[in-house]
Amino acid sequence: MTAEPQARRTPAPSSTYLGMPKFQKNAKAKLDDPQLRKNLRYATTTIRAKRAERVAEVADWEELRQAGEAIKTRTLRHLDTYLAQLEESLTRNGATVHWARDAAEANQIVIGLVQAKGVDEVVKVKSMATQEIDLNEALEQAGIAAWETDLAELIVQLGHDRPSHILVPAIHRNRAEVREIFLREMKQYGTPAPEDVSDSPAELAGAARRHLREKFLRAKVGISGANFAIAETGSLVVVESEGNGRMCLTLPETLISVVGIEKVLPTIADLEVFTRLLPRSSTGERMNPYTSLWTGVTPGDGPQEVHVVLVDNGRTKVLSDPIGRAALRCIRCSACLNICPVYERVGGHAYGSVYPGPIGAILGPQLRGIETELDKSLPYASSLCGACGDVCPVRIPIPDILVHLRHKVAQTKHVPKLEPTAIALAGWALSDYRNLQFLERFSTLAGKTLSSRSHLGALPWPASPWTNARDLPVPAQESFRQWWKNSHKEGER
Amino acid sequence: MNAREEIFSRIRTALADVTEPDPALDVPIEWVYQRPTPMADVLDRFVETVEDYKALVVRVPAAEVPTRVATLLRGAEVSSVVLPAGIDPTWRTAIVAAGIEVREDDPPLDRMELNEIDAVVTAAAVGVAETGTIILDHAADQGRRALTLVPDTHLVVVRADQVVSDVPEAVGRLGASVAAGSPLTWISGPSATSDIELSRVEGVHGPRKLLVILAE
Numbered sequence: 001m002t003a004e005p006q007a008r009r010t011p012a013p014s015s016t017y018l019g020m021p022k023f024q025k026n027a028k029a030k031l032d033d034p035q036l037r038k039n040l041r042y043a044t045t046t047i048r049a050k051r052a053e054r055v056a057e058v059a060d061w062e063e064l065r066q067a068g069e070a071i072k073t074r075t076l077r078h079l080d081t082y083l084a085q086l087e088e089s090l091t092r093n094g095a096t097v098h099w100a101r102d103a104a105e106a107n108q109i110v111i112g113l114v115q116a117k118g119v120d121e122v123v124k125v126k127s128m129a130t131q132e133i134d135l136n137e138a139l140e141q142a143g144i145a146a147w148e149t150d151l152a153e154l155i156v157q158l159g160h161d162r163p164s165h166i167l168v169p170a171i172h173r174n175r176a177e178v179r180e181i182f183l184r185e186m187k188q189y190g191t192p193a194p195e196d197v198s199d200s201p202a203e204l205a206g207a208a209r210r211h212l213r214e215k216f217l218r219a220k221v222g223i224s225g226a227n228f229a230i231a232e233t234g235s236l237v238v239v240e241s242e243g244n245g246r247m248c249l250t251l252p253e254t255l256i257s258v259v260g261i262e263k264v265l266p267t268i269a270d271l272e273v274f275t276r277l278l279p280r281s282s283t284g285e286r287m288n289p290y291t292s293l294w295t296g297v298t299p300g301d302g303p304q305e306v307h308v309v310l311v312d313n314g315r316t317k318v319l320s321d322p323i324g325r326a327a328l329r330c331i332r333c334s335a336c337l338n339i340c341p342v343y344e345r346v347g348g349h350a351y352g353s354v355y356p357g358p359i360g361a362i363l364g365p366q367l368r369g370i371e372t373e374l375d376k377s378l379p380y381a382s383s384l385c386g387a388c389g390d391v392c393p394v395r396i397p398i399p400d401i402l403v404h405l406r407h408k409v410a411q412t413k414h415v416p417k418l419e420p421t422a423i424a425l426a427g428w429a430l431s432d433y434r435n436l437q438f439l440e441r442f443s444t445l446a447g448k449t450l451s452s453r454s455h456l457g458a459l460p461w462p463a464s465p466w467t468n469a470r471d472l473p474v475p476a477q478e479s480f481r482q483w484w485k486n487s488h489k490e491g492e493r
Numbered sequence: 494m495n496a497r498e499e500i501f502s503r504i505r506t507a508l509a510d511v512t513e514p515d516p517a518l519d520v521p522i523e524w525v526y527q528r529p530t531p532m533a534d535v536l537d538r539f540v541e542t543v544e545d546y547k548a549l550v551v552r553v554p555a556a557e558v559p560t561r562v563a564t565l566l567r568g569a570e571v572s573s574v575v576l577p578a579g580i581d582p583t584w585r586t587a588i589v590a591a592g593i594e595v596r597e598d599d600p601p602l603d604r605m606e607l608n609e610i611d612a613v614v615t616a617a618a619v620g621v622a623e624t625g626t627i628i629l630d631h632a633a634d635q636g637r638r639a640l641t642l643v644p645d646t647h648l649v650v651v652r653a654d655q656v657v658s659d660v661p662e663a664v665g666r667l668g669a670s671v672a673a674g675s676p677l678t679w680i681s682g683p684s685a686t687s688d689i690e691l692s693r694v695e696g697v698h699g700p701r702k703l704l705v706i707l708a709e
């Protein structure tokens with residue numbers, strides 16, 4: 001151990017998402033990282049294949065998706081009704097409900113609850129909501145150590161890192177790196193990794209088990225999110241694989257769950273739809289190893305003090321857009337990430353928030369408002385190929401929302417954006433064949449001039465937003481119409 | 494305005510376009526709940542899918558359950574076991590006769606004590622054939638949640654009449670338990686992770702060994 005005073009209680013993350021440059025700039029940096037690209041391609045292709053196999057087993061998959069969509073749509077369109085019911089059910093079952101308008105308020109509530117228990121550490125289940133509000137850092141500032149207990153999150157935390165994928169957050173690390181991180185960091189924060197630990201995933205998982213067991217056995221406060229919150233019964237549901245979730249939900253005396261207000265489902269019966277959709281879409285399993293459901297306080301079993309913090313943090317902003325609100329149906333399965341050709345190449349970090357991939361591109365800008373360069377660029381982080389919408393288990397029309405948000409971005413700028421300009425130009429060209437001929441001649445002239453190159457680099461405005469993120473092929477040396485004319489005789493038309 | 498009031502007011506403003514107050518009329522849901530999934534043989538399928546998760550499954554006539562409980566525990570080299578209060582007394586007798594130390598959870602063992610125990614034996618509430626899932630509703634024959642979590646081996650006895658085709662039927666059967674406030678634990682194989690290079694490792698924090706007896 002080093003002698004220097006340890007000001008922090010947990011490993012410091014390397015960077016913050018705040019002030020991230022725009023997507024295309026981040027993406028460029030990531031494209032230069034061949035290891036990351038290789039790992040990501042392997043992960044996404046493997047999970048994609050497993051998902052396809054498991055989805056094919058379900059005869060009524062399309063009906064099931066429609067049911068998932070309808071249930072979520074109904075809930076969102078009557079969110080006030082269901083939230084009031086959820087609060088009532090939770091309270092009736094012994095839970096204390098807290099409301100947080102934004103991240104700062106949610107963090108303050110959690111810090112207050114932890115401090116009231118007089119403890120300076122908590123164990124945590126992987127949760128997107130707590131990552132979104134950056135709870136770990138807020139707790140650290142308050143002198144409270146928050147231990148991530150999901151293996152991948154542990155790798156990320158001990159590696160002073162940020163997650164790169166919703167489902168496999170440490171996919172950017174290979175086994176040798178994980179071994180190094182464990183050997184270097186575990187001993188500074190608790191039970192060390194055995195000196196002779198190899199880089200086999202089984203041995204590394206064993207080291208994590210030993211390291212965390214000590215923390216589980218002494219933890220007084222657990223912190224979780226929830227995949228679903230059932231309004232009718234006041235039950236929360238956590239879906240997981242390793243059993244770290246069960247440890248955090250069961251062993252501590254106090255449990256604090258931070259839940260986005262969009263996580264509510266009307267009835268316990270609805271669970272049959274989502275527990276079939278989620279694991280098959282997510283990990284490509286028929287069912288994930290563990291699902292826990294609890295309803296407030298169960299006398300003699302598990303935490304006897306149960307808090308639920310219901311968080312807005314931009315969700316009502318998303319809700320106010322009748323087209324964009326469909327993004328709130330998301331059950332965080334990550335199928336859209338794994339299918340996305342852009343995500344596969346640049347990874348999660350480039351999206352500059354905890355929600356990467358296609359869902360991040362539509363949710364991030366809506367949650368935060370389209371203000372920063374990053375949020376203005378995210379709706380363009382897509383080729384609009386449509387694959388994400390097709391795999392989404394709750395049928396979120398991601399490409400439509402991307403286009404919708406591009407229009408919104410365009411409205412925030414004084415200068416016209418490329419696409420409206422291009423569409424106007426296309427309209428002009430197609431309105432009169434002479435206009436089209438003129439453009440074709442211009443384009444083929446450019447093609448002849450540039451014929452020694454196969455791709456153009458970045459073009460100046462108005463094409464720059466397009467070509468900054470794409471390789472533009474050199475224009476053909478003859479237009480389709482010229483080619484048709486030259487290669488077909490009059491009579492053959 | 495406090496946070497609660499403000500969030501509700503934001504929601505109502507955001508939903509100004511929703512004019513139909515009845516959720517069911519506003520968004521109809523075309524879905525038949527609790528429908529069985531057709532399959533040739535529910536029990537065969539259950540055994541197949543549980544085995545797929547690398548759990549051990551044995552099919553046993555109901556009368557032989559106590560002796561098989563004891564032999565499976567011995568086979569797994571278990572020397573101590575914790576039993577929930579409501580367990581079938583004939584299982585207990587067989588386990589004691591096999592020379593395995595039985596720890597009672599009465600008064601409740603603390604987590605350090607539980608951590609020293611090799612195994613737990615429980616009944617179950619529902620088995621799901623299509624997904625290979627065993628669901629506990631933590632009734633007296635299954636015990637509180639920590640019992641089936643901290644020991645490294647979990648032996649669970651599922652009765653044939655508890656096995657249903659798929660999740661919809663299972664959720665239907667569990668409605669009453671949830672309404673009564675019982676927690677649920679859904680178990681599909683031993684704990685597992687694929688977090689390092691997507692290579693699957695069975696056994697992380699939850700029980701690393703899952704032994705299943707299907708009693709017919």
Ligand code: SF4
Nearest residue numbers: 330331333334336392
């Ligand atoms: S948007 Fe759909 S596919 Fe993407 S993570 Fe959410 S639920 Fe899954």
